[in-house]
Amino acid sequence: MFIGHYAAGLALKSVEKKASLGMLFIAVQFVDFLFFILVPLGVEKFRLVENYTAINHFDLYFYPYTHGLLACVIWAVLIYGLWRYMPFFKTVGHGRLALVMGLAVLSHWFVDLIVHTPDLPLLGDSSPKVGLGLWNNFMGTILLEITLLIGGLLLYLRATKAVSAMGKYAMIIFIVVMIGLYMMVVTAPFDPNITVVTASVTSIAVFSILTAVAFWLDRYRA
Numbered sequence: 001m002f003i004g005h006y007a008a009g010l011a012l013k014s015v016e017k018k019a020s021l022g023m024l025f026i027a028v029q030f031v032d033f034l035f036f037i038l039v040p041l042g043v044e045k046f047r048l049v050e051n052y053t054a055i056n057h058f059d060l061y062f063y064p065y066t067h068g069l070l071a072c073v074i075w076a077v078l079i080y081g082l083w084r085y086m087p088f089f090k091t092v093g094h095g096r097l098a099l100v101m102g103l104a105v106l107s108h109w110f111v112d113l114i115v116h117t118p119d120l121p122l123l124g125d126s127s128p129k130v131g132l133g134l135w136n137n138f139m140g141t142i143l144l145e146i147t148l149l150i151g152g153l154l155l156y157l158r159a160t161k162a163v164s165a166m167g168k169y170a171m172i173i174f175i176v177v178m179i180g181l182y183m184m185v186v187t188a189p190f191d192p193n194i195t196v197v198t199a200s201v202t203s204i205a206v207f208s209i210l211t212a213v214a215f216w217l218d219r220y221r222a
């Protein structure tokens with residue numbers, strides 16, 4: 001899952017308006033950020049295999065520290081703890097905010113569960129692996145990702161109010177651009193020259209840009 005993760009961020013913002021959309025964008029992709037850092041370091045691993053699934057070329061064969069269910073729960077609890085107990089994050093109502101941030105981290109695994117082939121470990125790498133495999137269905141995956149994202153956008157727009165003309169339209173334009181970017185990624189031909197390191201660095205760059213835009217545009221809605 002790629003853009004669908006951000007739907008969880010938008011939806012969680014709609015239930016806790018004190019949460020920063022930018023922070024939520026980091027939280028929902030937290031384990032992917034970590035994964036694409038650990039891959040170049042050689043800690044976690046994937047291979048690029050042409051048409052490994054109908055939608056992408058990712059053979060994700062070793063990533064228990066970021067995509068194991070147990071690991072995801074631990075990361076979510078850590079992020080919860082950070083917002084709950086660290087003085088820096090302590091603001092009014094930080095308990096609820098902490099819960100929302102923890103849930104955002106945990107949402108990643110369950111959204112991935114729908115699309116991944118059975119490569120998500122429950123515990124460590126040798127434990128049973130799960131995945132409902134929607135990635136084997138090209139149209140199904142695209143429809144789900146776009147539907148989730150638009151659903152998240154609608155919840156966000158309903159829960160927040162524009163404080164300027166920018167706030168009225170910019171988030172909608174951003175989501176449309178995101179869908180366009182996603183379509184470009186999934187329809188791009190396989191490039192055998194791309195290594196796992198370049199794919200990792202590119203992914204981090206894209207996630208970071210999307211996060212920066214979310215921080216920026218969220219300021220125009222209250």
Ligand SMILES: [Zn+2]
Nearest residue numbers: 031032108112
């Ligand atoms: Zn993931």
